[in-house]
Amino acid sequence: MGEAExxxxxxxxxxxxxxxxxxxxxxxxRALFQLVEAGTDFRxxxxxxFARFAADYPALAESLTARFGSTDALYGLxxxxxxxxxxxxxxxxxxxxxxxxxxxGEMDDEKAGKWLIFLTDDRVDEIWxxxxxATAAGELGISARVSTAxxxxxxxxxxxxxxxxxxxxxxxxxxxxxxxxLREMGVxxxxxxxxxxxxxxxxxxxxxxxxxxxxA
Numbered sequence: 438m439g440e441a442e443x444x445x446x447x448x449x450x451x452x453x454x455x456x457x458x459x460x461x462x463x464x465x466x467r468a469l470f471q472l473v474e475a476g477t478d479f480r481x482x483x484x485x486x487f488a489r490f491a492a493d494y495p496a497l498a499e500s501l502t503a504r505f506g507s508t509d510a511l512y513g514l515x516x517x518x519x520x521x522x523x524x525x526x527x528x529x530x531x532x533x534x535x536x537x538x539x540x541x542g543e544m545d546d547e548k549a550g551k552w553l554i555f556l557t558d559d560r561v562d563e564i565w566x567x568x569x570x571a572t573a574a575g576e577l578g579i580s581a582r583v584s585t586a587x588x589x590x591x592x593x594x595x596x597x598x599x600x601x602x603x604x605x606x607x608x609x610x611x612x613x614x615x616x617x618x619l620r621e622m623g624v625x626x627x628x629x630x631x632x633x634x635x636x637x638x639x640x641x642x643x644x645x646x647x648x649x650x651x652x653a
Contacts, residue, residue, distance in 0.1 A: 447504040450497035451511075451528045455520050458486045468573065470521045470534075483512050523561050523597055526585035533582045534569045549579070550606035550632040550650065552616060554599040554624055561597040567622040568599055578603045578615050606632045606650060616653050627652060 459469050461482065472479045487508055491498035505511045518525035526532060556564055561583065571577040580602040584592065601619065603612050612630060619628070629649030 446497070447500040448528050450494070450501045453494065453497060454487065454490050454501065455529070457490055458483065461486050469515070470569065473516055473518065473521045480512055483515070484508065487511075523565050523583045523585050524558050527587050530585060530587050530589050531582045532565070532569075532585060533580065534572045535580045536572050536575050536578065538575055538579075545605075547634050548605045548607070549602055550612070550630055551578075551600040551602045552612075552619060552628055552630050553649075554601065554619070554628055555594055555596045556599065557596055561599070564623060565599055568601060568619070571618060571622070572601075577601060577618055606630070609651075612651060613653065616651075 455469070462469055462472070462479075465482075471477075487498065501511060502508060505514065515521075519528060520526055520532060523532060554564065554568075565583045568577065568581050568583075572581045578601050581600060583599045584597045601615060603615055606612065616628075616630075630651035630653075631648060632650050635648045635650075
């Protein structure tokens with residue numbers, strides 16, 4: 438296996454491991470970002486989850502330890518902000534936060550849409566923290582995600598972007614309620630709202646063409 442392929446495998450492995458770790462923490466009523474930002478020691482939970490991960494996916498676990506040298510090094514990476522802070526995350530393209538009431542089976546993807554917030558590196562961490570916390574508390578939309586420091590070949594902008602999803606683009610009152618909350622968080626510049634149906638069609642903004650449904 439070449440060096441590039443090994444790197445790709447370890448990044449896939451990390452993504453799967455973090456999903457599993459986050460699921461276990463969520464079952465305990467905790468979240469990875471809360472533990473990291475509070476400086477809480479969660480090494481015991483980390484070790485337990487990694488042991489399960491290694492038993493179920495030995496090749497993926499081996500790729501992680503081969504890349505980082507040890508599980509301690511991987512744990513240290515998490516405590517430094519990997520998977521939590523956008524500008525410190527280099528192994529995954531997106532950090533995602535779902536609202537507690539947003540069950541996957543309850544959402545109609547074609548009815549959903551998102552506010553798009555483009556930010557420079559010096560602003561994205563702070564705004565993401567506010568958006569994430571409000572989403573986790575059920576005070577914003579149904580989900581949010583932010584691009585990270587990992588270079589994304591599909592990116593159309595050098596800035597970072599935060600997507601804030603709402604359940605129904607036709608529910609203008611709810612869409613604008615979320616927009617007002619974003620203003621309170623410091624997003625005072627005009628931003629656009631894009632329906633998922635445009636995204637599914639592969640429609641993106643180009644010179645002379647707009648695909649945003651709302652702008653405020």
